[in-house]
Amino acid sequence: MTRSLVKLTLVWVFLMAVAGAEFVVSGVRMEMANRPVLLCFAAVMVATIAFAFMHLGRAPTVAKGFAVAAVFWLIVLFGMGSMDALTRDWYPVPHYNPY
Amino acid sequence: MAEPVVVVEQEFQYSSLFAQGQTAIAGMWLFLAQECLFFGGLILTWIYARYWNQAGFDAGSHGTVLWIGSVNTGVLVTSSFVYACALLFIQAGRSRLTAWALALVIALGCVFLMLKGYEWHLDFDSHNWVNDPDFPIKGELEGGAKLFWTFYWIGTVLHAAHMVAGIGLVAYVLRRAVRGDFTVAYHAPVEVVGIFWSFVDIVWMVLWPLIYLIGRMP
Numbered sequence: 001m002t003r004s005l006v007k008l009t010l011v012w013v014f015l016m017a018v019a020g021a022e023f024v025v026s027g028v029r030m031e032m033a034n035r036p037v038l039l040c041f042a043a044v045m046v047a048t049i050a051f052a053f054m055h056l057g058r059a060p061t062v063a064k065g066f067a068v069a070a071v072f073w074l075i076v077l078f079g080m081g082s083m084d085a086l087t088r089d090w091y092p093v094p095h096y097n098p099y
Numbered sequence: 100m101a102e103p104v105v106v107v108e109q110e111f112q113y114s115s116l117f118a119q120g121q122t123a124i125a126g127m128w129l130f131l132a133q134e135c136l137f138f139g140g141l142i143l144t145w146i147y148a149r150y151w152n153q154a155g156f157d158a159g160s161h162g163t164v165l166w167i168g169s170v171n172t173g174v175l176v177t178s179s180f181v182y183a184c185a186l187l188f189i190q191a192g193r194s195r196l197t198a199w200a201l202a203l204v205i206a207l208g209c210v211f212l213m214l215k216g217y218e219w220h221l222d223f224d225s226h227n228w229v230n231d232p233d234f235p236i237k238g239e240l241e242g243g244a245k246l247f248w249t250f251y252w253i254g255t256v257l258h259a260a261h262m263v264a265g266i267g268l269v270a271y272v273l274r275r276a277v278r279g280d281f282t283v284a285y286h287a288p289v290e291v292v293g294i295f296w297s298f299v300d301i302v303w304m305v306l307w308p309l310i311y312l313i314g315r316m317p
Binding site for chain 1: 121124125127128129131132135136139140142143146147150151153169172173176177179180182183184187188190191193290293294297298300301304305307308312313315316317
């Protein structure tokens with residue numbers, strides 16, 4: 001048990017360090033388009049919590065399937081939902097007033 | 100003092116206690132998959148609204164209380180860590196230690212909610228409410244800032260509601276742990292509630308940069 005406890009403690013230290021790094025980086029001057037880089041820190045923390053605290057790695061296979069499905073549908077949701085905003089500069093949309 | 104000896108009987112529809120536990124864990128993950136889409140829709144709305152109102156969102160973000168959001172991040176990460184320890188203790192047959200760890204998780208959850216309540220009080224005092232006639236940001240940024248604060252209130256209230264549900268579930272598991280319902284062989288409820296508790300933590304890991312950090316970047 002002691003070894004597992006040490007591992008969990010190291011994970012906690014790692015998570016606090018990532019949160020601290022995220023906080024520090026948020027004070028760095030950055031282009032507006034690059035600001036979502038902060039979400040990379042969040043993604044690292046989410047993955048760490050999922051595997052170290054929620055034990056996704058040793059979950060039943062069907063549970064892993066549910067987790068993968070959630071990530072897949074989030075990619076679809078964010079991908080399709082952001083498509084207009086992300087490609088507006090590539091394919092200018094003419095102003096259209098149906099009335 | 101010796102740990103109490105308990106015998107847990109499986110429900111009739113399962114082939115074994117192990118299968119019963121695995122089914123409960125899979126069920127929680129299925130629930131969390133739809134929770135991801137629930138919060139995903141909210142975050143997509145935020146991305147879309149921010150894209151068209153970046154300056155207004157940034158102005159609104161400057162009105163949030165950064166220290167409370169950041170301290171709460173540490174509180175939640177720590178609570179997930181303590182819950183993981185509680186699971187470790189029950190797997191080692193240390194049910195008393197498990198109970199103490201679960202009680203600490205509840206205390207940390209209450210600290211989070213108290214800080215959040217104080218933050219909401221400060222937000223009201225600063226008139227950061229969409230219908231408030233003294234809303235602090237006027238002019239061309241007002242619309243975007245109000246959209247930000249709409250997202251802030253919906254996001255933080257929904258998250259706090261999940262925290263309250265989580266504290267209730269941890270209290271239920273604590274009661275059963277004190278009663279001696281869990282064994283080394285069967286402790287699925289401890290694991291299932293822990294998965295939910297860490298998920299609520301995960302949601303905050305995403306809300307924290309969106310609400311407090313991105314808009315403040317120089």
